[in-house]
Amino acid sequence: xxxxxxxxxxxxxxxxxxxxxxxxxxxxxxxxxxxxxxxxxxxxxxxxxxxxxxxxxxxxxxxxxxxxxxxxxxxxxxxxxxxxxxxxxxxxxxxxxxxxxxxxxxxxxxxxxxxxxxxxxxxxxx
Amino acid sequence: xxxxxxxxxxxxxxxxxxxxxxxxxxxxxxxxxxxxxxxxxxxxxxxxxxxxxxxxxxxxxxxxxxxxxxxxxxxxxxxxxxxxxxxxxxxxxxxxxxxxxxxxxxxxxxxxxxxxxxxxxxxxxxxxxxxxxxxxxxxxxxxxxxxxxxxxxxxxxxxxxxxx
Numbered sequence: 001x002x003x004x005x006x007x008x009x010x011x012x013x014x015x016x017x018x019x020x021x022x023x024x025x026x027x028x029x030x031x032x033x034x035x036x037x038x039x040x041x042x043x044x045x046x047x048x049x050x051x052x053x054x055x056x057x058x059x060x061x062x063x064x065x066x067x068x069x070x071x072x073x074x075x076x077x078x079x080x081x082x083x084x085x086x087x088x089x090x091x092x093x094x095x096x097x098x099x100x101x102x103x104x105x106x107x108x109x110x111x112x113x114x115x116x117x118x119x120x121x122x123x124x125x126x
Numbered sequence: 127x128x129x130x131x132x133x134x135x136x137x138x139x140x141x142x143x144x145x146x147x148x149x150x151x152x153x154x155x156x157x158x159x160x161x162x163x164x165x166x167x168x169x170x171x172x173x174x175x176x177x178x179x180x181x182x183x184x185x186x187x188x189x190x191x192x193x194x195x196x197x198x199x200x201x202x203x204x205x206x207x208x209x210x211x212x213x214x215x216x217x218x219x220x221x222x223x224x225x226x227x228x229x230x231x232x233x234x235x236x237x238x239x240x241x242x243x244x245x246x247x248x249x250x251x252x253x254x255x256x257x258x259x260x261x262x263x264x265x266x267x268x269x270x271x272x273x274x275x276x277x278x279x280x281x282x283x284x285x286x287x288x289x290x
Contacts, residue, residue: 019158019159019160020156020157020158020159020189021156021157022154022155022156022157023154024152024153024154025152025153026152026153026154026155026192026195026196026289027289049159051159100288100289102288107207107282115162115163115164115165115175115184115203115260115262115280115281115282115283116162116207116280116281116282116283117157117159117162117184117186117282117283117284117285118282118283118284118285119157119159119284119285119286119287120284120285120286120287121155121157121286121287121288122286122287122288122289123289124288124289124290
């Protein structure tokens, strides 16, 4: 009886699809960096989407115009169930303009007939 | 025999170490794909996610751990991301609606939502989970009901979660 229950639980756990995109913190803060006149913040991302391997990062002002920034990679690979911390550097002159930092899933074309979901999560500087 | 078992037990106890479990709780918004949509083909010139026509409605789930901190923006497709070469016009229709909520206080999400172009914007004022279903239909031939060429068709739903 218990064995049957365990097998059923195992199957239900295996059959459950985890397909999620998340990024923290919601409200990042700028801090000093090792370069004078440049400020830094750190973001953290998790990829629980099996269909996505690449994410694009962007910094935007309140009107969704791009703000110049530097990061290790603007487009980076994050494997399924992977987790990464990345730094974003912005000139001190641009800090007041920077309103959002966003990560967007990059999708590949495929042959299945399913609709695809492009996900984007934006944190906000307050 | 009993002495050996006792010795093993003591040795095991002596070697046991405390293993800490560390976790950080942060406010976050998580976008989940609960159901991938599928286009049904009820006639030669229509592709639709309507279940009655053989389609499957895509379902997007938002998990929010901080009240009144995020906006959800969901956009239904207006073009194919993958398709055979199309020489005629495709007419797109669609909608986004709340399918299910985890908290009764989310009941007004649909009525309070703002719609513009193909996008519906929801104010996520309550902590918890909301499921949104997205309907999408494409008709080929610009009203002339022309048959879609054979091949695979894929379109993209855009789901965004933006901190307020």
